[in-house]
Amino acid sequence: MFLIVAARFLAPDVKRFTIEAPRVAKKRKAGQFVILRLHAHGERIPLTIADSDPDAGTITIIVQGVGKTTKLLNMLEAGDAVLDLVGPLGRPSEIERFGTAVVIGGGVGAAIAYPTAKALREAGNHVIAIVGARSRELVILEDEIRAISDELLITTDDGTYGTMGFVTDQLRGIIESGRRVDYVLAIGPPRMMQAVAEATRARGIRTVVSLNSLMVDGTGMCGGCRILTTGGARFACVDGPEFDAHGVDFDLLVQRNRKYARQEAESLRRFLEHPERD
Amino acid sequence: MSANAPTPPLSNKERVKIPRQHMPEQDAGLRRSNFEEVNQGLTVLGATTEALRCLQCASPKCMAGCPVGVKVKDFVELIVEGDYLRAAAKIREDNILPAITGRVCPQETQCEGCCILGNKFEPLGIGYLERFVADYERQSGQLGLPDRAPPTGKKVAIVGSGPAGLSAAGDLVRMGHAVTVFEALHEIGGVLIYGIPEFRLPKEIVRREVDVMRAMGVDFQTNVVIGKTVTIDELMADEGYDAVLVATGAGLPKFLGVPGEHLNGVYSANEFLTRVNLMRANEFPEYDEPVFDVRGRDIAVVGGGNTAMDAVRTAARLGAKTSYLIYRRSEAEMPARAEEAKHAKEEGITFLCLTNPVAFLGEEDGFVRSVRCMKMELGEPDASGRRSPRPIPDSEFELPIQMAIIALGTEANPLVQSTTPDLKTTRKGYIAADPETLRTSKKGVFAGGDIVTGGATVILAMGAGRKAAASIADYLNAGTWDQPQGA
Numbered sequence: 001m002f003l004i005v006a007a008r009f010l011a012p013d014v015k016r017f018t019i020e021a022p023r024v025a026k027k028r029k030a031g032q033f034v035i036l037r038l039h040a041h042g043e044r045i046p047l048t049i050a051d052s053d054p055d056a057g058t059i060t061i062i063v064q065g066v067g068k069t070t071k072l073l074n075m076l077e078a079g080d081a082v083l084d085l086v087g088p089l090g091r092p093s094e095i096e097r098f099g100t101a102v103v104i105g106g107g108v109g110a111a112i113a114y115p116t117a118k119a120l121r122e123a124g125n126h127v128i129a130i131v132g133a134r135s136r137e138l139v140i141l142e143d144e145i146r147a148i149s150d151e152l153l154i155t156t157d158d159g160t161y162g163t164m165g166f167v168t169d170q171l172r173g174i175i176e177s178g179r180r181v182d183y184v185l186a187i188g189p190p191r192m193m194q195a196v197a198e199a200t201r202a203r204g205i206r207t208v209v210s211l212n213s214l215m216v217d218g219t220g221m222c223g224g225c226r227i228l229t230t231g232g233a234r235f236a237c238v239d240g241p242e243f244d245a246h247g248v249d250f251d252l253l254v255q256r257n258r259k260y261a262r263q264e265a266e267s268l269r270r271f272l273e274h275p276e277r278d
Numbered sequence: 279m280s281a282n283a284p285t286p287p288l289s290n291k292e293r294v295k296i297p298r299q300h301m302p303e304q305d306a307g308l309r310r311s312n313f314e315e316v317n318q319g320l321t322v323l324g325a326t327t328e329a330l331r332c333l334q335c336a337s338p339k340c341m342a343g344c345p346v347g348v349k350v351k352d353f354v355e356l357i358v359e360g361d362y363l364r365a366a367a368k369i370r371e372d373n374i375l376p377a378i379t380g381r382v383c384p385q386e387t388q389c390e391g392c393c394i395l396g397n398k399f400e401p402l403g404i405g406y407l408e409r410f411v412a413d414y415e416r417q418s419g420q421l422g423l424p425d426r427a428p429p430t431g432k433k434v435a436i437v438g439s440g441p442a443g444l445s446a447a448g449d450l451v452r453m454g455h456a457v458t459v460f461e462a463l464h465e466i467g468g469v470l471i472y473g474i475p476e477f478r479l480p481k482e483i484v485r486r487e488v489d490v491m492r493a494m495g496v497d498f499q500t501n502v503v504i505g506k507t508v509t510i511d512e513l514m515a516d517e518g519y520d521a522v523l524v525a526t527g528a529g530l531p532k533f534l535g536v537p538g539e540h541l542n543g544v545y546s547a548n549e550f551l552t553r554v555n556l557m558r559a560n561e562f563p564e565y566d567e568p569v570f571d572v573r574g575r576d577i578a579v580v581g582g583g584n585t586a587m588d589a590v591r592t593a594a595r596l597g598a599k600t601s602y603l604i605y606r607r608s609e610a611e612m613p614a615r616a617e618e619a620k621h622a623k624e625e626g627i628t629f630l631c632l633t634n635p636v637a638f639l640g641e642e643d644g645f646v647r648s649v650r651c652m653k654m655e656l657g658e659p660d661a662s663g664r665r666s667p668r669p670i671p672d673s674e675f676e677l678p679i680q681m682a683i684i685a686l687g688t689e690a691n692p693l694v695q696s697t698t699p700d701l702k703t704t705r706k707g708y709i710a711a712d713p714e715t716l717r718t719s720k721k722g723v724f725a726g727g728d729i730v731t732g733g734a735t736v737i738l739a740m741g742a743g744r745k746a747a748a749s750i751a752d753y754l755n756a757g758t759w760d761q762p763q764g765a
């Protein structure tokens with residue numbers, strides 16, 4: 001069992017948890033994730049390690065409630081526990097002194113991008129963070145990201161906060177202004193990441209995305225998380241989750257992520273009707 | 279004939295006249311829609327009768343055919359005497375998981391394949407008898423814990439909780455060493471838990487064996503991926519382990535590399551079986567993990583081994599309308615056990631042999647719609663002596679299916695090797711270990727089971743685990759590390 005020591009909502013349906021996991025806390029690097037299972041009938045789901053405190057033996061995860069498992073998780077409070085948690089999984093982000101690095105986080109992607117942005121800044125990069133959300137109340141980690149970036153741009157789809165529009169509008173603005181961009185990291189919904197890849201492709205700007213494919217074991221055993229790159233099929237859990245954006249087949253990713261849409265909807269409906277059952 | 283009544287000694291002539299006892303099976307029509315065990319186990323009468331068939335050979339061939347040298351003749355004699363608990367103890371001297379091996383060993387090529395009776399008659403049902411005494415022992419609740427030697431003060435880490443890791447742990451803890459088994463998944467058992475389906479090996483049996491080992495003092499730590507959560511070097515340098523056994527199995531799935539393989543509904547056997555066995559997706563939505571809904575649909579499994587049989591029979595149980603098994607050689611070449619192939623056919627699986635998939639075709643929405651296949655014929659024998667299949671020109675045909683499972687075997691998972699720089703590997707990425715001592719190129723580190731041999735069998739993995747345990751004990755006693763020959 002893995003004890004939750006703190007839990008707090010950052011936005012509607014987005015909750016931050018601090019969980020006791022000493023081995024993971026000691027080992028994790030930016031870009032890695034854990035897989036957890038809430039209870040004996042639960043599924044295994046991957047969540048990025050947003051932060052860790054090796055001395056306290058805790059890790060932080062930030063969870064957006066989108067379906068059965070994440071909504072159930074977001075009902076847990078400090079003092080509750082998670083049945084299984086394994087990690088750190090995946091390869092750490094490549095952290096180098098690239099020069100100017102643009103880090104883009106869409107939705108809960110901001111939470112996933114945060115640890116890597118922080119590491120890029122610590123490595124001496126000039127970090128431009130672009131945080132996008134549908135509307136004002138969904139902008140998360142603004143203060144945290146401001147603290148570890150040199151410039152912060154916020155966009156909302158509906159214009160209720162920051163600039164109205166998409167993160168790619170801001171990215172294009174930067175590129176077209178003639179500023180030198182050495183590195184782009186984009187994390188968010190697949191179609192957003194695809195749009196970023198298209199925005200940087202022509203200029204050959206090194207662009208990395210973190211892929212959210214469906215996972216089970218997270219150790220390379222099942223092959224369920226496979227994605228297609230120009231170099232062939234890869235397992236996102238062990239070869240990724242970060243990949244060169246310009247080689248990724250995003251259509252296939254989107255298609256594969258919809259595989260269980262019907263079952264996921266049924267599971268959520270059942271859960272919302274009787275949340276107490278779990 | 280009652281188990282405890284004194285049985286007059288039979289002559290060999292009389293013994294060979296007794297027909298081999300049949301394993302009672304769940305009716306094929308019934309079992310196709312449940313996950314309960316197919317083989318129901320011999321009755322006391324059946325077991326006693328079968329045991330009487332044994333000729334009690336002076337130099338028994340059966341024992342030589344068993345990779346761990348189970349004293350078949352002795353335990354069979356104890357069955358005749360009606361002393362099932364001692365029979366179980368006798369098996370456990372060489373094999374700590376008899377309820378499992380009695381069910382899944384390929385006996386026809388091992389103990390039973392060597393039984394002298396098989397020359398003229400049917401071989402003794404050794405697997406059935408092994409299972410019988412192990413089940414009796416379990417149900418009696420009188421499982422005697424073996425004695426444990428006084429603590430040696432030495433710590434051993436075992437990486438992976440499949441049969442190799444479990445059997446090594448059992449031996450080492452008995453010798454008085456402190457043993458911790460690290461497992462990446464949330465449940466102990468390796469392929470026994472996530473791979474082999476419930477209807478062949480009830481998970482309760484595996485759990486029970488693990489509980490026994492826990493009671494013996496083995497420390498099990500799930501949710502630890504060695505190489506990620508902690509490395510082998512850290513285990514030895516920081517956590518004080520004196521020796522490490524790597525028993526991580528061969529878990530990396532192989533794919534065909536044909537177009538359309540990433541369509542929705544195309545699984546690796548590992549993923550499909552893990553979803554059902556480990557995550558219980560067959561009980562969705564009671565359990566949260568989903569699996570493709572095959573009810574009323576047609577499915578195909580590609581491959582001819584045990585894994586392919588398990589996958590196709592599992593899919594049939596999930597309610598598939600037609601379940602095809604696509605195999606590129608002929609049925610005679612199939613590596614799966616004959617019993618599994620027979621059971622599969624009885625359950626209505628359609629075998630398409632000498633057939634090879636060349637592409638999967640999909641619908642607009644990305645779900646698989648059909649598999650395009652070629653007919654094959656057998657050519658000249660290849661290096662391994664098997665006749666290699668070659669495509670028949672213009673024989674392509676399309677088979678409509680809505681789900682496919684690729685069961686082509688597995689390879690070495692590189693996780694541990696790639697994070698342990700001084701651990702030598704073979705050309706194919708398996709860990710190089712001395713065949714006798716199971717020592718690797720790294721001091722204090724041993725390796726055994728599928729991660730050394732490639733995908734093999736439960737009993738071979740167990741044998742490797744026991745060998746490793748003995749070798750680790752030698753090393754811990756002597757404290758010296760001679761250069762291994764094989765690594």
Ligand SMILES: Cc1cc2nc3c(=O)[nH]c(=O)nc-3n(C[C@H](O)[C@H](O)[C@H](O)COP(=O)(O)OP(=O)(O)OC[C@H]3O[C@@H](n4cnc5c(N)ncnc54)[C@H](O)[C@@H]3O)c2cc1C
Nearest residue numbers: 045046047048063064067068069070212213214215257264
């Ligand atoms: C490497 C990685 C890191 C991630 N990090 C975060 C994070 O930090 N915070 C966060 O909120 N979310 C993160 N996600 C996404 C998160 O795993 C999914 O939102 C979650 O699994 C949804 O489960 P559900 O039952 O609540 O929703 P469901 O309704 O079951 O699924 C909703 C959608 O989530 C995805 N999903 C479902 N099951 C899985 C699964 N087993 N594995 C992966 N994706 C799945 C699918 O696209 C699905 O359509 C990450 C995903 C990956 C692959």
Ligand SMILES: Cc1cc2nc3c(=O)[nH]c(=O)nc-3n(C[C@H](O)[C@H](O)[C@H](O)COP(=O)(O)OP(=O)(O)OC[C@H]3O[C@@H](n4cnc5c(N)ncnc54)[C@H](O)[C@@H]3O)c2cc1C
Nearest residue numbers: 438440441442462468469504526527727728734735736739
């Ligand atoms: C579907 C299927 C059916 C089979 N049927 C039969 C049969 O009928 N009869 C038979 O004799 N054999 C059968 N086999 C083969 C047999 O199961 C294997 O040969 C045997 O299980 C190998 O044992 P092992 O201990 O080497 O590894 P495994 O059983 O593979 O166990 C390895 C364990 O190590 C864990 N692990 C891997 N990497 C790490 C890591 N880095 N850190 C921590 N843990 C890790 C894995 O999660 C796994 O639990 C079958 C195999 C499959 C897949």
Ligand code: SF4
Nearest residue numbers: 344348379383388389
């Ligand atoms: S362990 Fe397997 S091979 Fe050995 S006697 Fe038992 S069933 Fe036969």
Ligand code: SF4
Nearest residue numbers: 332333335340393394
């Ligand atoms: S070879 Fe067959 S008949 Fe002889 S002892 Fe072994 S099991 Fe009995």
Ligand code: FES
Nearest residue numbers: 218220222223237
């Ligand atoms: S999640 Fe199973 S191989 Fe990646």
Ligand SMILES: [Mg+2]
Nearest residue numbers: 067068069264
């Ligand atoms: Mg879900």
